[in-house]
Amino acid sequence: MREDYNDENMTSDVCYVRTGGWESRVLLIEFLEKNGYVCEEDTYSVDVILETRFPVKVDIEHKKYGCLQTRTCAAAAVSSGNMFTIPKFYSFLEFVSPYIIV
Numbered sequence: 001m002r003e004d005y006n007d008e009n010m011t012s013d014v015c016y017v018r019t020g021g022w023e024s025r026v027l028l029i030e031f032l033e034k035n036g037y038v039c040e041e042d043t044y045s046v047d048v049i050l051e052t053r054f055p056v057k058v059d060i061e062h063k064k065y066g067c068l069q070t071r072t073c074a075a076a077a078v079s080s081g082n083m084f085t086i087p088k089f090y091s092f093l094e095f096v097s098p099y100i101i102v
Contacts, residue, residue, distance in 0.1 A: 015060065018085055
């Protein structure tokens with residue numbers, strides 16, 4: 001992650017994205033895959049990620065995505081300050097990685 005990004009004291013390369021529902025989750029996953037991200041197949045499947053209501057976990061450094069699986073993990077993600085809405089995540093990703101396919 002770029003060191004000059006200080007909004008909300010971001011310190012991690014892992015972000016959590018809240019989605020409004022199934023359609024927005026599908027669009028987010030399509031966006032991530034267009035930009036070279038792959039699903040953490042050893043832990044999750046795309047079907048599991050689409051069906052859960054928990055936030056999507058995006059590892060920016062390793063270009064992988066998955067999802068949280070428990071309420072405790074989701075609560076910890078919120079308190080970490082790395083929770084994004086989809087529009088805010090797109091803006092953040094554009095800032096840290098200028099080569100984004102929309």
